[in-house]
Amino acid sequence: MKMSPYHLAALAVVAIDGLNAVSIRGPYSSSPDYMYGGVLDSRGKHWIVKVPLNTHASTAIEAEAGLAPVLMERLRHGQLPFDIMRPAGFAPMETGRAIVYPRPLGKSIDFDDLSTDQAHELGRTLATIHQLEPTTITDAGMPGYDADMVRKRLLTELHDANAAGNIPAVLLRRWENAIENSQLWHFTPAVVHGDIASDNILWSEGHVSCVLGFGEAHVGDPAQDFASLMSGLDESLFDAIVESYRNSLNSSIDEYFFTRIVLLSEIALARWMMFGIRNQDPAIVREAEGMLDELAQDVASDPDLAPGPVWNVDSLEDGFVPEVADDLTFSSAPSAE
Structure with a gap:
């Protein structure tokens, strides 16, 4: 239209x-x-x-x-x-x-064009949203999910995407292993914005002046708001966001927070494919399938990214902030239920 x-x-x-x-x-x-x-x-x-x-x-x-x-x-x-x-x-x-x-008031800025100070400001903004009382969302009729519900919904979404489209087997095994590893899903549900994109964040004089796009808000996994940032931002900017986010929280992030960010950033490709299928847009479907194939090749060729028994981002000591995203490496760990 x-x-x-x-x-x-x-x-x-x-x-x-x-x-x-x-x-x-x-x-x-x-x-x-x-x-x-x-x-x-x-x-x-x-x-x-x-x-x-x-x-x-x-x-x-x-x-x-x-x-x-x-x-x-x-x-x-x-x-x-x-x-x-x-x-x-x-x-x-x-x-x-x-x-x-x-x-x-304010104008949007492409996240790639953020200064380090603005990246810190974005991290503080995310912390503010995540620390809202969950009733802020649920009292307005928005959904709330505990950790186990988040995991089960993600697994259902993955199976639906595989049934409707073409997810490479190496990715399907990799994602299923992570979702089924209950160790990764011990987090305190928080208010999640759900659509952290540059056009939903408005800036004025270096500060976030307005946040739009709360239509996807819910209570769930706070890692979701970081998935698009990890996949689309320069490492130094992402690290600056994380640094201010952690410093602005009243509590510590959970041990597998970064693992879930990686998982969700990868599954976003399957969601993009499903968007194309639902809207009968073959160009989007082809683009998503191409990105899925590229990721599958990367996983298949790198032993550290191999699918089983399960992959994890190395857990972080409390208070540690990686200097670059490369400090978050993958390692194999046994699956646990």
Whole structure:
């Protein structure tokens, strides 16, 4: 579905009673899940229109809108140092409802372009989210999973992906071994953002000014919010994020936190393949399968990445921060139940 900026502006007029749109404004962009556009009203107020492009995106928009009042309450009580989306109205569409909200302060920055100080700021932001009371999420109707539920859901997701697509056998064994190793899944469930991406983090004067995209929020494994960062960031930036994250927590991370980050960053390729299958996008499916094949070749050719009996990231002493991500090496360990 393709929409012009003027079409998006018209949705804002439908969503906000009495809004008199006078011009379109940026940002105007799109992703596989959403389209975004801006509109300026006659009083000089800048609005953002966010349009879901599929059922999953529509569900996420509704979830974020439902969570917003609870997060606003936390913001008023000083528990959040950043702003959030403030829903102002909705416009019906075939794919669900477009949401309209005042444009928040700040601009997104590609994570690869972060400075070390900004990476530290992102780590502190993640720690703030993860240390919210779990009832912040569950009281708004968002899901909560304990460690065993996270593991079982991940195994079901993996089997569904294997049934629907083409996961190389060496990866399937590798991932199943890790998921079935109960030692890896002893963690305290925490509030998880669920979609840590550069366009969901807005910056102003070097600080995180607003966090968007809470539609995937839940109580679960905090390692999930680091998976995309490990796979997509320069090592020094990732290490800076981890350093500030650990220093900002009121408790220690669990022993196998980094192991699960690696696991989830790899399984993200299977999730990308499933996204392509669900949306009948053969280009995405081919891309995901190519990345899966490349990872499978790396695993098959490197003894330290071999699939069995199970792989682990070397556990860390409390307080240790790796100088580079290479310090997190793989080693074999016996499977335990």
